[in-house]
Each structure stands twice: as C-alpha cells, then as structure tokens.
Amino acid sequence: MPKGSGVLQRQAEERQNVFGAAQQPRTGIDGGATTRAGAKPWCPASKVPGFGESSGSHAMCGTCRVVLLAVAVIASCAALAGLVTTRLERMAAAVGVVGSALAAHGLAVTGPAAAAVLLVCTVAMMAVVLGAVAVIEVDARPRRRLQTWKLALLLPVVGVVAMVVLGGESLEGASLAASGRATAIAALTLGVAAVAVPLLVRRTQGGAPPEGGS
C-alpha cells in the first residue's frame, strides 16, 4: 500500500472519530478530503452558520484548494512566458508565487511537513537565481515609470479575493462544482481584463503602443 493512502486513511479515521461514522468525507480533485467541517477558522467556509469543529490541524475547504491550484497554474503560465522571453525578474517572482501556492495547497492536503519542504526549496532556488541575476544584471534596462493602466490588471485579483471572502455564505457545502464555477469566473474575468485594458489604452492613445510598455 502506498504511503499516501495511509495518510488519507488516517485523516478519514480522525473525521469519523469527531463526527461519527454517519458523515462520510467527500473527496476533492486531488483525492483529499474536502469536508466543509474540516476547514480552519480562517477558511471562508467556516463563516457558514453551523460550521463544524475542525477535525484536523491543517484542513482546508475545497474552494480554497481550487483557488490555490488556480493561482499556481496562472503563475506557472506567467513563469512560462518569462522563461520564453527571458525576463528573469518577473519569472523568478512568478515561480515564487507558484511555490507559495503549492506549499499552501500541500499544507492543506498532507500537512506542515510538505509545506515546509516546498517553501524551503522555493526560497533556496529563488535566492540562488536572484543572486545570480543581481551579479550579472541580465535584465538591466532603463527604469520605467509605473503605468497607471497596468494597475487595472489587479482588479480581477481583487475580484477573486472578494468573491472568496465575501461569498463564503453562498459556498455552503463547498462543493467542487461551486469551486469550479468560482474559478472559471475568476479566470474569465482575468482574461477579459488582460485583453481589454491594453486594447482600450491603445485605442485612446490613437493606436500607438503604450509608452514604456513591457
């Protein structure tokens, strides 16, 4: 029997000890238990009235897990773009986001040990790469002013956070379908904003590309 199944079985036994044998744990997309009652108090699902007691020290609701995986995938795409265009600072930052999201997800699925390993690896790798970038100054380009319209790209992120935090009431049950819908809406908003904002800015500037754009 693989080692991972033993961990999951132990978590299921702990839930049964707390809630009795009548409540069966639901499994998420990664095979981990996604019972709403297993979330920590900081999880949005814990705001639902009648929320059960925490059965594990590192449990998290399915919505948070899906959001974390979505963050990891989006940041992976950003890192891939940075890899192809060799913009190393942005790429290193994106990889840092990927590592952090995976560490948080690993914390929810397996425990603090996995999160610690992922975080230590992320910090070690990024420290080495950023040190080398600082020595070589590969991307030493002229400083550019921060463009105000680029801040609009942060709006979808704000929307995702608001949807997760404020939408805790409607996420009762934390089903995978609700998590998927939330992630799909967030991704769609992100894509529309990323495409529409530069187009609008270029149109208002008479077709010329934004000054100092990346």
Next chain:
Amino acid sequence: MTSTVLGLCLVGVALAVLVLRRSLLASAVGVAQACLALAYVAAVQGRLDLAIAIGVAGVGIVIGLAGAAVAVHRRRGTDHVDELRELQG
C-alpha cells in the same frame, strides 16, 4: 497528474531555452519550477522523502546553472577588458 505533466513540460521548455537561447539563468528558473511541481506531486502522494530528494536535487541544479552563468559573465568581462587594453597598446 496535472502537476506531473506540467513539471515535465517545464523541464522540456527549460532544455529548449538552454539549447536555443543559451540562457543558463532562464534554464535554471525553469528547472526550479519543474522541480517544485514534481516535489509537490511527491508530497501530495505522501512521499515526503522523495519530495525532499527532488527539492535538494533541484537546488543543486539551480546552483550549478547559476554559478555557470556567473562564470560565463565574468569570463566575458575579462575578455572585454583584455580587448580594451590591447586597443590602448
């Protein structure tokens, strides 16, 4: 499964960048992300020892690639200084 495929794809992209653009640092970051994805998969499956091994191997590879990039940069700088001295006689 998805993370495994993603990690392997990133390894391939890192190797392609290494061959095509000859950017050691870009390859180092690509390998770092691939190792993170693989370590995550190992950790989720409960193989913490395997995750640690993958992480340590990734850190070693990244240190090697970054060190090589710095060495190449300094060698180019030394060559450039030698050329300037030759021009000055």
